[in-house]
Amino acid sequence: MPTQLLQDKYIKVGNINTRYWQAGDKGSAVVLVHGLGGYIENWLHNIGPLSLSHRVYVMDLPGFGRSDKPLVRDLMVLVRFIADFMETLKIEKASLIGNSLGGGLVLQFALEYPEKVERLVLVDSAGLGRDVIPDFKFCSLPLVGELFLRPSRKSSEKLWEKLLHDPSKVTPEMKDLGYRYISSPGAKKTFLATTRAGVNIFGQKDKLTRQLLPGLKGLKMPVLIVWGNDDRIIPVAHARIALEKIPGARLELFDNCGHMPVLECPDKFNQLVLDFLAQ
Numbered sequence: 001m002p003t004q005l006l007q008d009k010y011i012k013v014g015n016i017n018t019r020y021w022q023a024g025d026k027g028s029a030v031v032l033v034h035g036l037g038g039y040i041e042n043w044l045h046n047i048g049p050l051s052l053s054h055r056v057y058v059m060d061l062p063g064f065g066r067s068d069k070p071l072v073r074d075l076m077v078l079v080r081f082i083a084d085f086m087e088t089l090k091i092e093k094a095s096l097i098g099n100s101l102g103g104g105l106v107l108q109f110a111l112e113y114p115e116k117v118e119r120l121v122l123v124d125s126a127g128l129g130r131d132v133i134p135d136f137k138f139c140s141l142p143l144v145g146e147l148f149l150r151p152s153r154k155s156s157e158k159l160w161e162k163l164l165h166d167p168s169k170v171t172p173e174m175k176d177l178g179y180r181y182i183s184s185p186g187a188k189k190t191f192l193a194t195t196r197a198g199v200n201i202f203g204q205k206d207k208l209t210r211q212l213l214p215g216l217k218g219l220k221m222p223v224l225i226v227w228g229n230d231d232r233i234i235p236v237a238h239a240r241i242a243l244e245k246i247p248g249a250r251l252e253l254f255d256n257c258g259h260m261p262v263l264e265c266p267d268k269f270n271q272l273v274l275d276f277l278a279q
Helices: 040-051 076-088 101-112 134-140 144-148 153-163 172-182 187-198 206-218 237-245 266-278
Strands: 009-013 016-023 029-033 055-059 094-099 117-123 223-228 250-254
Touching: 009 076, 016 040, 016 076, 029 040, 029 076, 029 101, 040 055, 040 266, 076 101, 094 101, 101 117, 101 187, 101 206, 117 266, 134 144, 134 187, 144 187, 153 172, 172 187, 206 237, 223 237, 223 266, 237 250, 250 266
Parallel strands: 029 055, 029 094, 094 117, 117 223, 223 250
Antiparallel strands: 009 016, 016 055
C-alpha cells in the first residue's frame, strides 16, 4: 500500500499524542506493534494486504516515530499504552502482531489482558532469552550509549544492514526515514531510555525474562511464531523457547531472512498471517 494512500491520524492516549494509521472496514481487528526504534512505516508492506479482510490499526509507540517522546523507563508503561490505545479507539478485542520489542510487549499484554486478545503473532520477538546484538548492550551503558548512538545517515544504513539478511533490500527511502526519525528532537534520549528499560550489558534483562517466561504456559489463545533463520539481532533459538513454552503454538522459520520478515519477506509473511487469522 503506497504511503500516499495512508493518512496520519493523531489521538491522545492518556496524555501522549499518538500517531496512528487505520485501514480496512470489515472483519476482526488487528493491531501491529513495532520494535525498538521502529515506527508505523515498518509495516508498510503488510497493512494493505491485511486490511482487505481485517480492520488494521498501527501506531508509533511512545518515544518513536512521530508520537510524543516521554522517557520510558519501565516497559510495562508500553504494555499499558497498548491497552489504552485500544480502549481509546474502542477496540474491544484484537489479534496482536508484534515484531522484536513489539513481540515482547504483546506477549506481556496477552498475560495481563487475555480477554482483549483473539490471536497472537510473534515476529522475532524480544523477551524470550538474554541474547541480543551487542549494539543494544552498548546503548544500555551510561555515557557509552550516548557516545555509541550518534545519528547519521551512515549509521542508519549500517543498522538496516544488520536488521535484514539481504542488504540490497534496504532502499534509500528506508535509510533516509530511519535517519530522520532518530534525529528528531528527543528521539535519541527516548531510544536510550527504552533500551535501558529492557537491556543491560549482559543482554535482555534477566528480571524481565523471568517474569515473562513462566506465564507463557497459561496462554489460551492461538499463537503463531515467525522468525528469520538469519536473524542477527535476536537468535532463532529463542523461537524454539517460545514454541516449547506456549501450548499449541506454531512455528514458521523463514530462510534467507533476518530480523524483520515483515519487510524482507512480506508476501510470504502476509499470506501466512492471513491464513492463521482465518483459521
